[in-house]
Amino acid sequence: MSRPELPPKRVSESAINDFPHPIFPHHLNYLSTLFGGVPLAKADEIAGEVAQRHTDQICVTKYVTAEFFAPGYQGEILIFKAAVNRTWRTSLEIGVKVLAIDRSKKTTRHIVSLYFILVAETKDGNGKIHLSRIPQVISETDEEKRRYEEAEVRRQMLRKSSL
Ligand SMILES: CC(C)(COP(=O)(O)OP(=O)(O)OC[C@H]1O[C@@H](n2cnc3c(N)ncnc32)[C@H](O)[C@@H]1OP(=O)(O)O)[C@@H](O)C(=O)NCCC(=O)NCCS
Numbered sequence: 001m002s003r004p005e006l007p008p009k010r011v012s013e014s015a016i017n018d019f020p021h022p023i024f025p026h027h028l029n030y031l032s033t034l035f036g037g038v039p040l041a042k043a044d045e046i047a048g049e050v051a052q053r054h055t056d057q058i059c060v061t062k063y064v065t066a067e068f069f070a071p072g073y074q075g076e077i078l079i080f081k082a083a084v085n086r087t088w089r090t091s092l093e094i095g096v097k098v099l100a101i102d103r104s105k106k107t108t109r110h111i112v113s114l115y116f117i118l119v120a121e122t123k124d125g126n127g128k129i130h131l132s133r134i135p136q137v138i139s140e141t142d143e144e145k146r147r148y149e150e151a152e153v154r155r156q157m158l159r160k161s162s163l
Pocket of ligand 1: 060061062063087088089090091092117119121131155158159160162
């Protein structure tokens, strides 16, 4: 659906910096470490929230890639950090970094990083769904600029691998 150019938004306008999620017994696998689906599902919800804050539209997940770096343990708190890395015409990449904090040992570990490509949708007057143009993102800090460049490299790789 053709829409006028939307005003761009800063990364900081939609970012989520420290969403907490405790690791309880029912989040563990047979090895008594965190079941990977737990951070995956929560990260998907959080990525959707960041995408919708940025676009003010319904966004659906098209691709997800994840790399697990370390196990999580019962009693730790997962901290989710999520931000828009890059925008294209109707799609955007949200990066989600998940840390595990053990307050008694005063340690913080990087558990998993995930990259979501979401696509914005709108319904027309007949209830038909169309892909929708989104506001472009303004990357301000060095880290935001680095993530902006890296997102394009990931997109090119995804495109090659999904041919
Ligand atoms: C998301 C969906 C609406 C996209 O519809 P579509 O007609 O297939 O549209 P396309 O995939 O061709 O294009 C949509 C965007 O994805 C991008 N895209 C397509 N293939 C891509 C790839 N391999 N890598 C990166 N981006 C890609 C396109 O470039 C486009 O973005 P742009 O306009 O910003 O350039 C549709 O695939 C869908 O409904 N998927 C299911 C979504 C869902 O239910 N998610 C929840 C999971 S349970």
